[in-house]
Amino acid sequence: MAENKEMISLTIDKHQLEVPKGTTVLDAAKLVGIDIPTLCHMKLHNMGIENKPAGCRICVVEVQGRRNLAPSCATEATDGMVIKTNSMRVLNARQTVMELILSDHPADCLTCVKSGDCELQSMAHRLGVREIRYQGEQSCYREDFSPSIIRDMDKCIMCRRCEMMCNEVQTVGALSGVHRGFNAVVSPAFEMDLVNSVCTYCGQCVAVCPTGALTEVNHTNEVIKLLADPTKTVIVQTAPAVRAALGEEFDKEPGTLVTGKMVAALRELGFDYVFDTDFAADLTIMEEGTELLGRLNKYLSGDKEVKMPILTSCCPAWVNFFEKQFPDLLDIPSTARSPQQMFGSIAKTYFADKIGVKREDLIVVSIMPCLAKKYECQRDEFKVDGDPDVNFALSTRELAALIKHANIDFDSLHEEDFDRPLGESSGAGVIFGATGGVIEAAVRTAYELHTGKPLPKLDYTELRGLEGFRQAVIDFDGTPISIGIAHGLGNARKLLECIRENKCVYHAIEIMSCPGGCIGGGGQPLHHGHSEILKARMEAIYREDAGKPIRKSHENPYITKLYEEFLGAPLSKKAHHLLHTNYFDRKIKFEDSKEC
Amino acid sequence: MADNITIKLKKEDNEFIEKVCASFNYSKTELINVLHQVQEHFGYLPAEVQEKIASELKMSVAKVFGVVTFYSFFTMLPKGEFPISICTGTACYVRGAEKVLDEFRKQLNIEVGQTTPDGKFSLGCLRCVGACGLAPVVMVGEKTFGRVSADKVEEILAEFR
Numbered sequence A: 001m002a003e004n005k006e007m008i009s010l011t012i013d014k015h016q017l018e019v020p021k022g023t024t025v026l027d028a029a030k031l032v033g034i035d036i037p038t039l040c041h042m043k044l045h046n047m048g049i050e051n052k053p054a055g056c057r058i059c060v061v062e063v064q065g066r067r068n069l070a071p072s073c074a075t076e077a078t079d080g081m082v083i084k085t086n087s088m089r090v091l092n093a094r095q096t097v098m099e100l101i102l103s104d105h106p107a108d109c110l111t112c113v114k115s116g117d118c119e120l121q122s123m124a125h126r127l128g129v130r131e132i133r134y135q136g137e138q139s140c141y142r143e144d145f146s147p148s149i150i151r152d153m154d155k156c157i158m159c160r161r162c163e164m165m166c167n168e169v170q171t172v173g174a175l176s177g178v179h180r181g182f183n184a185v186v187s188p189a190f191e192m193d194l195v196n197s198v199c200t201y202c203g204q205c206v207a208v209c210p211t212g213a214l215t216e217v218n219h220t221n222e223v224i225k226l227l228a229d230p231t232k233t234v235i236v237q238t239a240p241a242v243r244a245a246l247g248e249e250f251d252k253e254p255g256t257l258v259t260g261k262m263v264a265a266l267r268e269l270g271f272d273y274v275f276d277t278d279f280a281a282d283l284t285i286m287e288e289g290t291e292l293l294g295r296l297n298k299y300l301s302g303d304k305e306v307k308m309p310i311l312t313s314c315c316p317a318w319v320n321f322f323e324k325q326f327p328d329l330l331d332i333p334s335t336a337r338s339p340q341q342m343f344g345s346i347a348k349t350y351f352a353d354k355i356g357v358k359r360e361d362l363i364v365v366s367i368m369p370c371l372a373k374k375y376e377c378q379r380d381e382f383k384v385d386g387d388p389d390v391n392f393a394l395s396t397r398e399l400a401a402l403i404k405h406a407n408i409d410f411d412s413l414h415e416e417d418f419d420r421p422l423g424e425s426s427g428a429g430v431i432f433g434a435t436g437g438v439i440e441a442a443v444r445t446a447y448e449l450h451t452g453k454p455l456p457k458l459d460y461t462e463l464r465g466l467e468g469f470r471q472a473v474i475d476f477d478g479t480p481i482s483i484g485i486a487h488g489l490g491n492a493r494k495l496l497e498c499i500r501e502n503k504c505v506y507h508a509i510e511i512m513s514c515p516g517g518c519i520g521g522g523g524q525p526l527h528h529g530h531s532e533i534l535k536a537r538m539e540a541i542y543r544e545d546a547g548k549p550i551r552k553s554h555e556n557p558y559i560t561k562l563y564e565e566f567l568g569a570p571l572s573k574k575a576h577h578l579l580h581t582n583y584f585d586r587k588i589k590f591e592d593s594k595e596c
Numbered sequence B: 001m002a003d004n005i006t007i008k009l010k011k012e013d014n015e016f017i018e019k020v021c022a023s024f025n026y027s028k029t030e031l032i033n034v035l036h037q038v039q040e041h042f043g044y045l046p047a048e049v050q051e052k053i054a055s056e057l058k059m060s061v062a063k064v065f066g067v068v069t070f071y072s073f074f075t076m077l078p079k080g081e082f083p084i085s086i087c088t089g090t091a092c093y094v095r096g097a098e099k100v101l102d103e104f105r106k107q108l109n110i111e112v113g114q115t116t117p118d119g120k121f122s123l124g125c126l127r128c129v130g131a132c133g134l135a136p137v138v139m140v141g142e143k144t145f146g147r148v149s150a151d152k153v154e155e156i157l158a159e160f161r
Helices: A025-031 A088-103 A119-126 A161-169 A204-208 A220-227 A246-250 A259-269 A277-300 A316-325 A339-355 A372-376 A396-405 A427-433 A437-451 A489-500 A531-546 A557-567 A573-579 B011-023 B028-042 B047-057 B061-070 B090-094 B097-108 B150-160
Strands: A007-012 A015-020 A042-044 A049-051 A060-063 A082-084 A149-151 A176-178 A185-187 A214-216 A233-238 A273-276 A362-368 A392-395 A469-476 A479-487 A508-512 B082-087 B121-126 B138-140 B143-145
Touching (some): A161 A489, A233 A277, A246 A396, A273 A277, A277 A427, A277 A573, A316 A489, A339 A557, A372 A392, A427 A531, A479 A489, B097 B150
Parallel strands (some): B082 B121
16 A cells, blocks of 8 residues: 555544545455455455445444444545444345345255355354244246356355456456346346357356355266276376365465375275376477477577467366357467376377277276366267367365265375375476466477577576466577567456557467465355465465475476377377367357348 | 247347447447347347447346346337327326226236237337327327227227228
């Protein structure tokens, strides 16, 4: 906060305090240790974005001299103000407001997927609601199932947080409040289902929903059944960001690395092989890095046809975003499949052959920080005769629930290692989990392949950080390579618009849909907008990288072996077939053949 | 969800929308004014029209749809060739407008805000046309009918069929 800002003084309960002009009553109260309850309010600390529609009225306070109670989240503190946050009038009003909200909410807490992790439930408990004195109309809306996200709008309390994420942070524009009164609902355009909307399945709406209105499609039961089936070999891959956040579900400090315990828990659950998506991340670098160098060399030698910059393609929500909103730019992103899909493809060919298991008897499960991965693994391009390369993608939250469900005491597990060969990875594979990580991993490999010289350093700290958009120039032994990094689709949109207008001067760009990269994914433990949690997860990722004996993808011996035994070389015909993909124009159009 | 809300926009329709958006400087805060002018032109706001407006104003279609559904003035259904408006202002109401409305609903088999499948009639209510002496008042297209009772409804409709 600026030092020279005008200060005002006010009284909150028994405290007298001075705050900079412009501070809300809610924030002022926090300064003196008063925690006014809120429900719809949400602040994204690192982005300067705040959701305060003042719609729920839970945070009301008494302002001396005003007739009505005021919502503290949207009321600016003024000089001489006298506030009461816990008078009888306020407490009664809060309880009444909560009862009115609950009167239009299904009372199925015991079986609700959000039970135990529901902000509405916790708030009702905190406010001491023991009965609901009001009976009134109940909203009744159809459920909407998509491959990643379920909308059950009867449980919506119109806090509008999902709208903030979808419109302001991600600029996707899939969701908006529509209609009015009891018919009001948060919905895609024309009340279409999510599958017919511009939704990218990034899951950021799910990550902020205070109730069970927006949840992920849950595949744990299918996985449990397959684990119990003796005719199936069930293998699992874990994405880099999962190990840096899973511990939070078991009351560990944010940023605690639980790689070894996670592997042990997956073995306890009965997976036949526990592998690492980081292996496939190394493979991605080989393919994407080679593609980047190919395009770069053509570009540097004056080829006017070659498309620049090259954009990363690991993030499935990002792929959905450009397919739906920038179909004119389909030839810019790398054709490399995401690590999840590369893993599935290699597992069901190379690895299945190695262990002598038929494709249909091999089940690949992935543990992902992401909800869009659920959609990605169902895409037709990633199926062979209807059989998906990756059968199910579980979120970090689903894995935690599965571990608890299976009576595993996570704390007392001994740390274990991933299986070979698809469990070996370099530090470069690990950092895929944080924004900037993919491009740093690519630099580590591309530099050595391009210059033929050893990398002058391993840690490209200029590529790291949490700013929404970052840029750096990396010296490739005399050739300056400009790199752009964006995370959060709102930042990605700015970059894409800049590319569309030919104003973009980068050679390579990394884009991750979720703020923070995969560590902030829609399938991760809920962080409620606290950027320090993201920071802690990010530090954990770089810690794991620093502790790895191998830090560059092309030095992973199992990757070398995979090329020698199976793929040939990066971008070979076989590699193209198994590890690359095509993109499609999926622009949403609301029209048919009728004449006006 | 309405099914028949999509149409194929003609070139001149697109140009009309572009012109209206340009006249408001493509300002998102002018959305309601844009919607007013466009609805005046088309008679209603079908999906493709909303999509075109959204793309011109660089905002999401969901947001445009949100505004269209919030204000009762905006409609996504085309008005009939002869829009029927029944005055439900106080004077008309106390003299039996409700019964007249019910009869129209029954005879046309549509609800308020809907249009008959043949596109001939649409049914709507309005509040006071300033002819309280003639209550209850019904307007069909440009023509006004006074002292309407339920048993006159069939006769009125026959005039336009």
